Amino acid sequence: MDDVMLNQFLLLSAVLFCAGVYGVLAKRNAVIVLMSIELILNAVNINLVAFGAHNGTVAGAVFALFVIAVAAAEVGVGLAIVLLIYRNRRSVDLDEVAQMKG
């Protein structure tokens, strides 16, 4: 994979990352925030795989597999929290979940 190809992948990754960050910061629905986090993680995965291919090794791909596994677990925990919040408040609006206000 040459440099041009790599740049395109990196661009894709950057777009995905920005979309994910926007989603995390701007969306009020906790489920969408979780999904945006997945976007960020996958942007990273793309980077890993792209650099791995660029360097001709499988190390990047193996890292990406680990990230996917950890992300699955993270989402599992996150969804559980969201579910509990919903049960308590009948809402998943993050603006309303401000008990940690100092």
Place this chain on the structure above:
Amino acid sequence: MFAAEAAAGHVDPGFLLEHAYVVPLVMAASFGLTLAIGKRLGRHASWIGIASIGFCFLFAVGANVQWYDYVHDSEHAAEAEAHADEAESHGAEAESHEEEGHEDEAESHEDEAESHEEEAEEHSLAPAAEGESAVGPMAPVAEEGGHGEEEAHLEFEVQPVQKAWTWWTNGTVEFQAGMLLDGMAVMMLFVVTLISLLVHVFSTDYVAGDRRYTHYFAFLSLFSAAMLGFVMSQNTLQLITMWELVGVCSFALIGHWWEEKPNSDAALKAFLTNRVGDVGLLVGMVILFFAAGQTFDIIEINTLANAGDITHTALLVASLCLIAAVMSKSGQFILHTWLPDAMAGPTPVSALIHAATMVVAGVFMVARMYGVFWNGLVIGGSSVNALAVVGGITVLGGAGLAFVQSDIKKVLAYSTVSQLGYMVMALGVGAWTAAMFHLFTHAFFKAGLFLGSGSVAHAVHSFDMKKDMGGMKQFMPKTFWTFAVCTAALIGIFPFAGFWSKDEILAGASQLGGEGSYTAFLVVGSLGALMTAAYMTRCIYLTFFGEFRGGHHGEVSHGTEDHPVEEDHLAADSGHGDDLEAAHDPHAGDHGDPHESGPRILVPLYILAALAVVAGFTNIPKSGVLDWVPDGVALQFEHLFEPKGGYFPTAGAIEGALSHPEFDIVIALVSTVLGLLGIGLAYAWYFKGLGPHGITSRNRLARAGHTLLVNKYYFDHLYTGVIAGGFKGPIARAANWFNQKGLDGVVNGVGKGAVAGGRFVYDQIDQRVVDGAVNGAGATAEGGGQVFRTMQTGKVQQYGAILFAATVVLAGVFIVVV
């Protein structure tokens, strides 16, 4: 001649002389033992001391026998004719003595001593060898020839028997303890042990029932140990130590009945007065230590002084310092004042310590360091020296004071002062042998006089001759006769001991020194003899003749005199005396007529009286009209006890050596006539009532003289009033002023400063800085918290935004920088 000298150095001195160091050790053990188990033994505690001193006495007798042999062997060896057989037989005799004397506690000492022995052997060799080499160059006496014919017996040396144990070594200086036995030490060994033994026996009766009976005997033992150690001192360090130990014992025994203020005052006075002289002793000995090249060895110091290896200035200064020590210890003017006060102690103690032994320590010290004094003061020269002057003044001063005392012990105390003056004077004019001979005879008759006065006081419970005595002759004939014999010896009546020794001193004053320079001291000595005779006659008259003035003992009539105390004690003692003292009880109960003392008091008196008669014959001269005296008898004291060697200014050791006065019939007759005249005058005055009695109340001059004497030349006033008071008052005032103004000012200033400082610290530092910091920290934290709490919205997304922004910033910085 050299070979003979060397041989003389190798004569075997004999077992007892080699091991005489056990004598003080035995007495020291007796002290410890008496203190340790004496209380449990009660009255029998005295047996420890008596057994020990008895052993020591036998040992001393044996040592003297061996010394006799040793001197003769040395002489014979010097003549290259060793009479070895004779020495053997004498040696055996002496050892049998020693067998008898062995007590149980002595044997334990023997073991101890033997373990030291090996060590001792190697040490004792070194000084002996040194001594020989030092003496060697001066040895060729025979070549001088001049003295050869006259003083044939002086041509040999007697090596002193020495042993030394090194205590510790500092650089090249060895601190040692040891023993040095030569003639004078052996002689003193005999005198001290004999008198101590008699005093021990006497005391068992005299202080029977005393509440500190064991304490008393323990200190008698310690005193004997110290005195014996003193006379055997091998080095100046040991000499000083023992000198002080003797002083401590004196202090403890003068203050034996310390419950009464005058007694403890007297003890303190004795101690403090002696301190004054002890400073001189210390300084003098330190000077000698450095002048002699850092050595404490007495023999070496004297040898160097005789050889001229020490500068005359150093010797002179050292001698003058040591004279101060003699003045205090031997009661010489002007430091004599403690000696009469020391009579506050029990009478046997006065006999032992303040007449016969301890007070002669000063005289003995001069005799011991005679090489130093001889060369330092140029005694053989033609000028008057300080030692003789001090002695001469003391002879007359002490005798004068003896006239006005009403306390019998004080008469004897001043008599002792006067007689010690004779000894010091004799040493000052160069009559060494005469001084030691007088020391020897005086010890016996003065101890006899003191014990006699104790015997009388034991009967009448008082020492006041004027109030409580008189006519005692009829009650106590035996005491009277011993007292009379001792008095005759003290006065110097012809055949008695004092005659020979005092006459030798007077002959020395007239014949020694250059150009008759000491003639003044002949006059002083003769005048002293006259006064001695007179005051002793007065004392005998007041005590033994006339009406008995005592017998009023139920009344409290004699609390005002100098000795209100001892008499009370004596009364109390006999009062609760134990059953063994039954003989005393009736007498103590009804206080009837006084009666003769018991055997334990009389037997010592008999012995001392006998010695007062015969002791003088030990040095009977062989010259002048006494030319017929056989050689084997004449001048034995001089022959045996005068040191012969390079450490003594004897013939051959130095130029202008010590010489000996000849017997002079004129001086002998004059002094005897003066003595009889003194007796006659006093007899006429007191017995017959002749003469201008009451002159002290009529004649202004006589009254002034009497007042001067009664006030003891105002020396006590001078010391306590002028000197002590003079220092005490201003110093106290100055101290008070300094205390009030100086010290208090400082203390108050410091206090105020501390308060001001504290306030400043509180106000400025504590309140402002510390509290400010603490409060400030709190306020800052609170303010910061108020600011930052607004950031904590609890909104996760905001946190995330901040996190992200921060990451962006950091990444931007990272990119820009890297």
